[in-house]
Amino acid sequence: MKTILYIIQKEFKQIFRNKGMLPIIFVLPLLQLIILSNAATFEVKNIKFGYIDNDRTSTSRALIEQFNASTYFNVLTDFPSEALASSAMLQGEVDVVLEIPQYFERDLQKEKHHSLGVTINAIDGAAAGVENVYVTQIIQRFNKQLKVDLFQISDKQIQPVNIETIPLFWYNETLNYKTFMVPGILVLLVTMITLFLSGMNIVREKEIGTLEQINVTPIKKSQFIIGKLFPFWVIGMGLLTIGLILVKLIFNVPMVGSLLLLYGYTSIYILVILGMGLFISNFTDTQQQAMFIAWFFVVIFILMSGLFTPIESMPKWAQILTEFNPIKYFVEIIRMVMLKGSGFKNILPLAVKTLAYAIVMNGLAVWSYKKTN
């Protein structure tokens, strides 16, 4: 026991002596949490909108006015010709172009209906879909107005069957993105710091040659490993704590569930990550290799965690792969506990998997550590 305490003491000293690392461990992640959380939104706003009005009548102007009044479309450009509009779209200056044909008003009165050309830059397919919905909504509203204002037809004259939908958004009525993203980004930062630090640590001693010195001392392997990893576990928990405080103070993310549950889960989760770090350390000879491998897994873990894109949209094989992604579990659980107030029973299946993962990972790490020496 005493030996472990000494090692822990030594490791802590080593971490805190390196003045260059301290800001990287604590300031950089938290700064990113505060700043970058604002970037993670799928909301489609400030759509660059252009129109070509070949009709220039009161009806066409009234239609454009509808777009002008909408909060989604905020830059309006009047293009004199279609050629100029497509060139502007190539240039990226406009994302949606509405084309009103000649004799639009006349034909509308004669034929009672009319189609309108809408061109949407669809490179970002998801955004294009949303933009299309907005355009349709505005035109539908305009249709109603057409009947009432311009042609004096009351709604009562036609009585179509109407299915009314009432959307209810539970747990996040205002559809606030930050509430959803901030806890997830906190998970990322805690994971990255603990993985990179632990992954680097032992291989560094290998590279510099000090590992051999430790190996000839009478210390047991398990003592050595626990002593090595414990400080990073503490750093991870500390980061989570400061992060949660910021999440509450700055973003006002609710904490519906139990804080204790969250901490209990995190303490297991960090063990998984530390086991991975140790494992990486064992299988590499240089810090460079360790760093590349850690990076490789972290990028995969991030992009396949359900943090930014939904897991259920992935193909089946990819969904099976995500079962091995620790970040997926933590992201899901932190969102469940903080936002929905899920309890111990709700998260139990995920927590059991995490625990099993921790045992396997650390078992492998300890086993491979013995072998390489």
Added chain:
Amino acid sequence: MKRFKGFIKKEFYHIFRDRRSLFILFGMPIAQILLFGFAITNEINNVDIAILDHSKDATTEEIINKIAASKYFSIKQIIEKESDIESIFKKGKVKAVLNFEKDFSKNLIKENKGTIQIITDATDPNTANTITNFIGAILQNYQKDLNKDITIVYQLIPESRMVYNPELKSVYMFVPGVMTIILMLVSAMMTSISITREKELGTMEILLVSPLKPFQVIIGKVFPYIFLSIINAVVIVLLSIFIFKMPVQGSLFLLGLESVLFIISSLALGILISTISASQQTAMMISLMGLMLPVILLSGFIFPISSMPLPLQIISNIIPAKWFIIILKGIMLKGVGMTFIWKETLILLGMTAFFIVLSVKKYKIRLE
């Protein structure tokens, strides 16, 4: 010049002797782009939903069948009472519950109006919103069928044309992004530790007393990595064209030139990190912790920049990856030439020059 050549040769040897690192360098990006190209999508598919049907009549059954038939939803559970909603949401099993009012079809016939609640788990606002919109669209189609006999007058119908990506494939969005992330981070990480490594192992002092000029040392260090990164880029571009069927509407040659420019700018950024950090560990933490998230989040890779708050839109301008993604999408999907992307190219050039000048300056300080 001869000395310089010798130095470059030595650097090449250094890199190619380390088979394991080489394998990691080439294998990982390939694995990543394959994985992501196939797996990552922000389309909404197969969302699990539950049904709470208080009416249980022919009409509601017909609507439920319509929804089950769409590729967006799969009906996972039929529940019987309101109180079940909370518990299935808490377990995280379904994303939405469709709640049909009592006497739905009776009301539809008698009052021409039936009501359905769409209750979504809005912890994920994007999915919640999309689910609501999609179900709304399915219901509208159904309604249109019901109203076949009534002609609605004075109606404008928008006919939308999706340009550059008519099928709204999300792979067109993600492949350029993943390409950028991989090229940038691999390049920056490689060089960021190349100089710190020498410092840490003590071989830097030998370099310092050698007659090579500082910029020669830096160029000599970067040169082999340019070579490696270009191979990386070629592999990635080939994969995106042949496996993900990414079009290259514009000039392949231009695409190559721009990629080389971007690679050099990332390598230069790595060198800059290398000159300012004392140990490999610091250099690595700066290039991984400092670059990864900002590049993923602020480059327009996943999240649209135009929707971000203004200060972040301004900050995004200093991320080289943002400009490269614009260039890539321009050449690959829009088929534009230099006349449309000269501004972005110039910005990348400027950034590269800035990184190089700054690292040479910093490097000199170390010499004194």
